[in-house]
Amino acid sequence: LVFANKPELGGRRRLRIAEDEVAFTRAIRLNRKNQPVSSYRIGERSVTATEMRRTLAEAGLHGDGYNIVLQGDVTNLATMTDWKRRGVLEEVAGVTAYDSEIRSANNQRKVVENDIETIELFESDQKARLKKLEKEREQALKYRDLKEQLDQARIILAQAKYRNRVDEIRMLNEDHEKYQEKSNKVRESVRSNESRLLQLEEELVNVSRELDDMATGESKAVMDEIRTLEIEVETSRDRIGDQKRASEDAVGEIEFFQSDLESAEAAISQLVEEIEAAKQSVTDADNALEEAERDESEARKAIESGDKHSRDLNRALGLANEELSKAHGKMAEARLESDRAEQAARIASDNLADLEEQYEVVSLERDDLELIGEDLQEEKPVEDRESLAVKLTQLQKQESALRGDRDSAEEQLRGANRALDLARAAQEARASKPGSAVTLRALSKLRESGEIKGILGSLGELTSPKDDSHEEALAFALGGGMNSIVVSDDEVAASCIKWLGANGGGRATFLPLNKISASRAQGRALMVARNPGIIGFAHDLLDYDEVIETAVRFACRNTLIVQSMDVARRNMGGVRMVTLGGSIVEATGAMTGGSSAKGSRPSFGGAGAAGAGMEKLESAVNRANLRYSTVEAALKEIRDNMNDVRNQIHGLDDSDHSVRVRNWKADVKIAQKQVDDVSKKVVDARKEHDRLETASQKAVQAAADAEREHEAALDTRRLAAEALQNHTPDHLSQILRSAQDTRTEAERTKLRAESDILTGGEKLKVLEDRKNDLTRSVERQNEIIAEATSTIENLQTLI
Structure with a gap:
């Protein structure tokens, strides 16, 4: 293809090539494998297909364009239908491309709209999340402020506590110094008084010695007798003081026991009056029951002469009365058992309280002994013969064991050195x-x-x-x-x-x-x-x-x-x-x-088996040497300690501290045995109390059940009586109703009075036992006073 490429207005060429005519050439040839191979040239310059297409595209020439008419296109255009021709013209005019662009734009618009909806949803979610995050941020800031305030408050609190502790320490130090000064003064006073006492005792001894030297013959015997009498007088005076204190204590105990005795006697008198009143109530209730029984019997005899239904109702009332009597007896027995169980539970509770108090007392005694033991441990001398003997025995056992360990370690060291020497000799040969x-x-x-x-x-x-x-x-x-x-x-x-x-x-x-x-x-x-x-x-x-x-x-x-x-x-x-x-x-x-x-x-x-073996042998030698050195050093230290302990034992003098410790141990053993015994008694008493408490609860429940049965029997009897009253003449019905009311009230009164009598009897027994104990205690204290008075009179007579 040859294109004219002359400069246009402004010197610009359609093709960006500085030539007036531009030739585009494509040569096709077959290679050795019969495959087509293309080569491209622009003018005389070899180019690639891509560069050729780019150059044509810059001039507006495309491979799929309509600017190049292929052979046969005109004939096809003339012979095709109007519809197809219109489509070709629309394509040439760009309408088809425009429609396709519109469709593409619509598709893109729909995609964009969907994206916009998605973005809006995402935006709403993000806004909601943003609001939530803002709230969380506010809460976080608030938390941070509160945390800072809390930290500051804690710092201030810690500083305040620190200052308080510092002030307390300072005050305690000052108090300690004051008490230390007082203690030093008291110690000085005690020392001076002890020194003064020693001087006085020495003077007294000297005076006594001088008197002994001056006294001869009968005067010396008189002095000895005077001294003996003085000792007896002082002893008697001490005994008189002890007896007076015992008498005063007994008087105080008598006053205490007398007060309790008066309270017990008053309670006994009041309880006896209540029991007598309850017995009178029982007697009155029995009389009322007999009268009601008599009236009811007369009315029932009158009813027996009536019709068959009346006789049936009368027999039903009789059966109801029998059931009521049985229920009444059962309820009375259940109440008695309940009162006994409650009384036993109270006694067990009192016993448990006494044992717990006794346990506290013996525990305090044991604790006091432990405190005494701590004082003895603090007073324990540094050098104690018994502890040093135990220590020496332990050291001897350790020394014997270490000697065996040293011998085995020495044997192990010799064996390891021998094996190492053999291995080194073999290595030196290689x-x-x-x-x-x-x-x-x-x-x-x-x-x-x-x-x-x-x-x-x-x-x-x-x-x-x-x-x-x-x-x-x-x-x-x-x-x-x-x-x-x-x-x-x-x-x-x-x-x-x-x-x-x-x-x-x-x-x-x-x-x-x-x-x-x-x-x-x-x-x-x-x-x-x-x-x-x-x-x-x-x-x-x-x-x-x-x-x-x-x-x-x-x-x-x-x-x-x-x-x-x-x-x-x-x-x-x-x-x-x-x-x-x-x-x-x-x-x-x-x-x-x-x-x-x-x-x-x-x-x-x-380094091979030999090197590894050598390292093992050296390690074995080092371990054996370390073991031997350690054992030898420990053995030397043990022997030095044994010598020190022997020297301490030889330098000891006798002391009563060990005797005090032995006595203390015996007292602690006895106190601990008492604690164990009382603890066992407390455990047994607690178990007994729990058992009796459970039995009391069961008895109370049984009494409640019996009372409900009694109430049910009362209701049954009341219904039977009402049925009989409704079927009898008015005057007999009035008699039966009056007898029933009297019977019910009398039974209730009798039941309540019997319960009071039983309870009062138990209480009276306890109070009488208490009264007898107090009476014996008062008599014992009076005997103590009498003995103390007699002893004081005898001692005063002797003085």
Whole structure:
């Protein structure tokens, strides 16, 4: 295609090419595979199809446009129908494109409207959430303010408490100082008074001695008698004082007992009057019942002469009376049992209260003894013969046990040193070999010290088998290379070699990662690796860091691990192979195998079995040495303590503190036994009280049930009586009604009076027992007063 491209007005060309005529050429040819290949040129310049389309598009020429009329289009346009022709004209005029754009715009509008609705919903949700967040923000701000106020209040409170504590401490210190001053003054006063007392006693002794010296013969005997009489007089006066105090205490007790006795007698008198009144009520109720029974019997006899229905009603009333009598007896018995159970429960409660009070008393006595024991412990001298003897016995037992431990530790240390010496001798014999255990341990310590940077470790330390079953085969595959030391570069290797030479550390093979190179597996090895029975290359069966991959490949030398010797024989030649049993087949055809101890080959994880064994032996020696030193030091300390305790025992003097402690222990034992006994009694009394309380509740419930049965019997009798009254003449009905009312009231009065009599009898018995106890107590106190008076008179007579 050739286009005219002359400049238009303004010098602008339709095509952005500086030529008046522009030729667009497309050449199509077939390649060797008979596939079409196109090449494009604009003028004489080769371009791509994309560049050609872009250049035409800039001029308004498109491949799907209507500016190029194809051959046959005019004929088709002339022969087509009007409808199709209109469509072509609309397409040429751009109407179709406009309609499609309208449809596209409508579709986009619908999408946008849907998006707007979605956005509105999202906006409403966000606004609601925003309002909620605003409220939460307000609450959070309020909480923050309240939290700050609370923290401030706590700070102020803490400061106030601190100031109060400081003031209290200051006041307590001041009080302590005051009390300390008072205590010091009192101590000084006590010391001075004690000194004065000692002086007076010394003077008294001196005076007595002078009197003894001056007295001779009869005068001395008279003085001795006077002194004896003075002692007896003082003793008698003390006894008189004791008897007076006992008499005064007895008088106080008599007044107390007399007051209680008067109260008990008044209560007994009142209770006797109540019982007599209740008995009179019972007598009156019995008379009323007899009179009601007589009236009712006369009325019922009159009714017996009536019709059959009246006789039936009369018999029903008689049965109701019998049931009422039974219910009355049952209720009376139930009330009696209830009163007895309540009385027993009250007595058990009083007994429990007395035992609890007694328990408190004995507990206080025991606590007082414990306080006395604490005082004795505080007063306990530093040097106590009994405690020192116990301590010495314990130290002797410890010393005996430590001697046995020292002997065993010494034997263990000698054995560990002997084993270490043997192992070192064996290592020194192998020390000339490169990569010996001595060399590896020396380099390991050098790496740990940080003197030379860049020592990564031995291959045995840096690699490990992926499968434990391949460990022996991989160990023989690496061979001595397992003890090769991997370093970061050749400078580190040179420094290590220099250090080994200067320090006599032996010889070692170093693998510098920056210089060493490993050859790839050749075709023969790759082919054999695919055969049956071949497990894989040794370097693929090891687990290691990618940094040392070159060193691992170098040491493995493209060795194949195979299942058995048969597999190795089938594939031998040009490839190095190692069986799982450790047999080696070299690439040259040489074969190595047989039996070997595990310790004769390097092992994974460090400096080999020999190095690991050496470390274990050294560790065993260190542990044995530490144990021996510890036991020896402990034994020396125990012996020093034993000597100190013996010296303390020899320097002790006799003291009564141990006697006081023994007496205190005996008193505590007795007090504790009393506490245990009373506690057991309290537990038993509580159980008895609970049992009686439960029985009382059951008895009360039974009494209530009996009372309900009695009420039911009363209702039955009342209904029977009313039925009989309604069927009898008026005068007989009036007699029966009056008799029924009298009977009901009399039964209630009798029941209430009998209950009062029973309850009063129990109370009267308790009060009489109390009265007798108080009377005996008063008599006992009077006897004490009489004995004290008689003793005082006798003592005064003697004085």
